[in-house]
Amino acid sequence: MEAFTTHTGTAAPLRRSNVDTDQIIPAVYLKRITRHGFEDGLFSAWRKKPEFVLNQADYQGVTILVAGPDFGTGSSREHAVWALQDFGFKVVISSRFADIFRGNSGKGGLLTAQVDQEVVERLWSLLEVDPATPVTVDLAAREIRAGDLVANFDVDDYVRWRLMEGLDDVGITLKSADDITAFEARRPMFLPKTD
Amino acid sequence: MARTLAQKVWQDHVVRSAEGEPDLLYIDLHLIHEVTSPQAFDGLRDAGRPVRRPDLTLATEDHNVPTIDIDKPIADPVSRAQVEALRKNCAEFGVPIYSLGNVEQGIVHVVGPQLGLTQPGMTVVCGDSHTSTHGAFGALAFGIGTSEVEHVLATQTLPLKPFKTMAITVNGALPAGVSAKDLILAVIAKIGTGGGQGYVLEYRGDAISALSMEGRMTICNMSIEAGARAGMIAPDETTFAYLEGKERAPKGAEWDAAVAYWKTLQTDADAVFDREVVIEASELSPFVTWGTNPGQGVPLSANVPSPADAVDEVDRIAIENALTYMNLTAGTPMRDVKVDTVFIGSCTNGRIEDLRVAAEVMKGRTVAEGMRVLVVPGSVRVRLQAHAEGLDEIFSAAGAEWREAGCSMCLAMNPDMLAPGERSASTSNRNFEGRQGPGGRTHLVSPAVAAATAIVGRLASPADLEK
Numbered sequence: 001m002e003a004f005t006t007h008t009g010t011a012a013p014l015r016r017s018n019v020d021t022d023q024i025i026p027a028v029y030l031k032r033i034t035r036h037g038f039e040d041g042l043f044s045a046w047r048k049k050p051e052f053v054l055n056q057a058d059y060q061g062v063t064i065l066v067a068g069p070d071f072g073t074g075s076s077r078e079h080a081v082w083a084l085q086d087f088g089f090k091v092v093i094s095s096r097f098a099d100i101f102r103g104n105s106g107k108g109g110l111l112t113a114q115v116d117q118e119v120v121e122r123l124w125s126l127l128e129v130d131p132a133t134p135v136t137v138d139l140a141a142r143e144i145r146a147g148d149l150v151a152n153f154d155v156d157d158y159v160r161w162r163l164m165e166g167l168d169d170v171g172i173t174l175k176s177a178d179d180i181t182a183f184e185a186r187r188p189m190f191l192p193k194t195d
Numbered sequence: 196m197a198r199t200l201a202q203k204v205w206q207d208h209v210v211r212s213a214e215g216e217p218d219l220l221y222i223d224l225h226l227i228h229e230v231t232s233p234q235a236f237d238g239l240r241d242a243g244r245p246v247r248r249p250d251l252t253l254a255t256e257d258h259n260v261p262t263i264d265i266d267k268p269i270a271d272p273v274s275r276a277q278v279e280a281l282r283k284n285c286a287e288f289g290v291p292i293y294s295l296g297n298v299e300q301g302i303v304h305v306v307g308p309q310l311g312l313t314q315p316g317m318t319v320v321c322g323d324s325h326t327s328t329h330g331a332f333g334a335l336a337f338g339i340g341t342s343e344v345e346h347v348l349a350t351q352t353l354p355l356k357p358f359k360t361m362a363i364t365v366n367g368a369l370p371a372g373v374s375a376k377d378l379i380l381a382v383i384a385k386i387g388t389g390g391g392q393g394y395v396l397e398y399r400g401d402a403i404s405a406l407s408m409e410g411r412m413t414i415c416n417m418s419i420e421a422g423a424r425a426g427m428i429a430p431d432e433t434t435f436a437y438l439e440g441k442e443r444a445p446k447g448a449e450w451d452a453a454v455a456y457w458k459t460l461q462t463d464a465d466a467v468f469d470r471e472v473v474i475e476a477s478e479l480s481p482f483v484t485w486g487t488n489p490g491q492g493v494p495l496s497a498n499v500p501s502p503a504d505a506v507d508e509v510d511r512i513a514i515e516n517a518l519t520y521m522n523l524t525a526g527t528p529m530r531d532v533k534v535d536t537v538f539i540g541s542c543t544n545g546r547i548e549d550l551r552v553a554a555e556v557m558k559g560r561t562v563a564e565g566m567r568v569l570v571v572p573g574s575v576r577v578r579l580q581a582h583a584e585g586l587d588e589i590f591s592a593a594g595a596e597w598r599e600a601g602c603s604m605c606l607a608m609n610p611d612m613l614a615p616g617e618r619s620a621s622t623s624n625r626n627f628e629g630r631q632g633p634g635g636r637t638h639l640v641s642p643a644v645a646a647a648t649a650i651v652g653r654l655a656s657p658a659d660l661e662k
Contacts, residue, residue: 016516017509018388018488022627027608031259031273033233033280045629068509070389073422073488074627075606076324077231078340096389099424100324100338107342117509156356158217169342170242173350176211176219180247180352183210183221190445190453191223192312194253194291 001109003166007090008136009063011146012053013124017068021101024072024080038079039086058131064091066123072101072112081108091137093144093153095120106159107169113137113144113153122149139164197463199360200429201395204335204460208318210352217354223317223334225252225347226303227290229259229281230608231322235345236284246288248351253312254285254292257302258608262571262598265295274609288348301574301600304328304542308412309576311441315430315457320347325542325624327418331411332438333430333460335395338419358424359469361394362462365402367476372658374552375410376544376622376641378402378474379417380482380492386472388490391423394470397462398428402476408437409548416543417624420489430457481656483529484626484639486517491626493529495644495656501525520628521636522616529654532638536567536619537649538631539642540598541605544622545573547580549642554586556646556657557593563652568595569611571603595649607632620648 029041046052053059065084071094072080081104084092089110095117097105105112126133126147135146137153139160144151155163162169198206211219225248232254239246246252259274269275278295285292293299299306304325307313315333320326322344329336343353363382383390396418398411406414411428418426435454438444445453484492485499491514493500499518502525505511518525523532539545539553550572562568570590572578578600581587587597604611605623613619613635622645626637638654647655 015512017513020488020625020627022606022625022630026629026633027258027606030230030608031271031277033237033277035234035237045633070422073388074324074419074625076322076338076340078234078322078342081340096392098389098422099392100340100419104340104342107340157215158356169354170238170244170346170349173219173346173352173354176352177350179211179219180221180350184351187221187223188452188456190449190456191317192314192443192445193250194224194312194443195250 001166001168004109004111004139004163006136006138006140007063008134009090010061010132011064011066011123011127011135012059012062013127014053014065014067015124018070018073019067020074021072021077021080022074025077025083030077030079035082036086038083042083042087063088064093064135064137065089066093066120066127068120069094069096069117070098072098076100078104078108081105081110085110093120093123106163109163111137111139111163113155115144115151115153119151197466199462199466199468200333200397200427200460201335201358201360204316204318205357207316217356219352220318220355222320222347222351222353223251224307224312224319226307226319226321227252227254227344228257228303228323229277231341232284232344233277233280234341235348236288238345239348244349246290246348249289251351252290252348254281254290255300255303255306256281256295258602258606260295260601261610262601262603265599298575301576302542302545302602304416305545305573305577308332309574311438311444314438314444314453315434316460320353324419325416327423327426328412328416328542330415330418330425330427331408332434333427333457335425335427337425358395359393361391361396361470361472362468363396363398363472363474364400365398365474365476366400367402368405369402369476369479372643372656373479373481374641374643375406375413377479377482379414380484380489380639381479382474383417383421383490384492386421388420388488389422391418391421394423396421396423396426398426403428404431407548408433409546412546413543417489420624429461481641481644483644483654485521485523485529487520487626487628489624489626489639491517492639495529495654497529499523499525499527499529532654533618533652534620534648534654535617536613537645538569538604538619538621538623539645540569540571540573540603541623542573543624544642545571545577547577549622550577550581550586552642553646554589556643557595557649558589560593560650562594562649566649566652568649569598569604570595571598572600574600604631606630620645620654
């Protein structure tokens with residue numbers, strides 16, 4: 001995984017709450033067995049509408065998405081993270097993320113920066129007035145900077161460390177293989193097996 | 196120190212714990228299906244890693260499978276390739292699989308419990324958010340993403356930060372005609388789609404104790420719709436009775452040892468939850484959703500809400516968007532909403548009790564003119580049981596379509612879909628925009644309301660049929 005320290009790019013305001021993972025990528029796109037190429041499915045229903053923010057000329061090439069509360073609710077599909085990344089997003093800013101989506105983002109290297117809804121509203125206003133405003137998301141300082149706005153964001157300490165180091169979880173866990181083997185020896189006999 | 200049920204199960208599975216790091220948690224049962232696993236197996240292959248415990252892993256085919264003509268190859272080549280990839284991966288890595296045509300095939304969350312694989316005190320994961328279903332047994336069960344699927348395949352563990360705990364106490368008794376589905380829809384409407392975020396919900400109280408295992412599974416299934424990581428119900432005699440004699444349940448002396456352990460899985464009397472919610476069961480009635488997230492629900496007797504009822508600006512926009520998408524006018528009685536398709540099935544309500552309830556309502560009646568009704572058992576075993584009880588004949592005589600087992604119309608991944616603009620009453624779990632097909636409009640309901648709606652043609656409860 002690529003290490004993430006700081007990112008500067010342009011951003012799109014998505015004025016919606018409860019953006020569920022079926023909106024981020026509908027189930028029909030989940031039939032693929034590859035890990036990449038999901039950008040065509042991103043927000044596919046909304047992208048059919050000309051007025052949708054990502055269809056507007058002012059927001060082409062954005063790398064940061066600023067959304068309303070409860071972003072990523074619903075299905076556990078990691079394809080939602082892949083679709084955002086394949087489209088070019090590096091960061092999603094919201095006042096509240098669904099747990100599974102947030103966990104998946106951390107695994108894949110998409111930063112989910114949680115801020116107060118008031119910060120989201122200020123970013124929305126800023127980006128609607130001047131879509132070209134560069135937005136910096138500084139993971140080391142846990143800080144978002146855009147125009148005259150400077151705001152801290154929340155990110156889990158451990159996820160932040162992993163993102164900054166670009167580490168892969170399986171590799172970290174396999175260092176504890178002896179602990180896992182020892183635990184397995186202690187498991188009760190009555191537990192079921194599938195074979 | 197006094198502990199909650201969730202804390203007990205958690206602590207019994209900690210492999211490794213260190214300051215400033217997530218706990219490394221052992222996983223007792225890993226269920227997989229075709230949609231969220233192919234990229235995980237690819238990851239193993241790339242790294243040259245085996246599946247650590249194929250004997251604790253079980254695969255089934257559910258999301259993509261058609262529910263008619265299952266003896267023929269899957270028509271959609273992309274769906275077929277995904278199912279074939281699962282079969283190939285399971286063969287290569289030695290993972291047991293129940294494929295289409297096998298008597299144990301079905302929706303992953305129906306299959307685990309009916310085999311007796313889901314037991315109290317276990318940790319259960321699956322690359323599917325409705326894994327919360329298994330919490331009905333007092334297991335800590337939660338959905339994971341594909342990276343985590345790969346992690347569990349490789350290590351049989353997951354690094355996780357402890358969840359917060361929330362008690363949802365349901366006092367009293369549910370009125371006649373009010374089901375587990377109505378209760379959980381009311382809970383979600385009360386705490387919101389984000390209300391459970393970061394929490395394990397423990398459902399308790401007299402109304403919960405009185406539920407069957409199937410009702411408890413419906414409740415725990417939809418915990419994710421309140422944003423929760425998991426839902427749990429402490430195991431009791433109802434749980435033990437359900438498990439005893441099941442194929443994969445412990446036998447003989449192991450059964451006794453297991454029950455002795457399971458009986459310790461109660462929240463201690465003086466344990467403290469991070470949050471508590473209390474609901475009076477007697478105040479509940481049949482519940483339906485009107486909007487585009489599962490928290491946008493009202494009693495069937497109520498009217499479509501108005502943007503003027505919004506608690507804030509974000510909520511006002513959400514209501515407006517939902518009314519537009521659903522093509523509903525504020526103030527319309529829910530009972531006046533005309534429905535085109537009824538879907539009875541899914542991991543929420545595709546079990547035998549659900550089908551019995553629906554059959555009782557539809558027995559001797561005929562579905563409304565022009566109404567499409569799909570009845571889809573959650574597993575082959577459920578289908579066979581329904582046949583043994585003659586339920587399939589009741590559905591067919593009423594004019595409903597009786598199908599093979601699978602996820603079916605819960606999500607638009609297989610041939611069972613809504614057409615654009617079509618409106619459904621569905622016993623599934625999500626009313627998101629396009630969930631049941633692009634442009635489709637979904638009202639989440641209980642099996643009883645679904646069946647009554649099929650007869651009346653508008654949203655209705657069985658009580659409306661007797662008038």
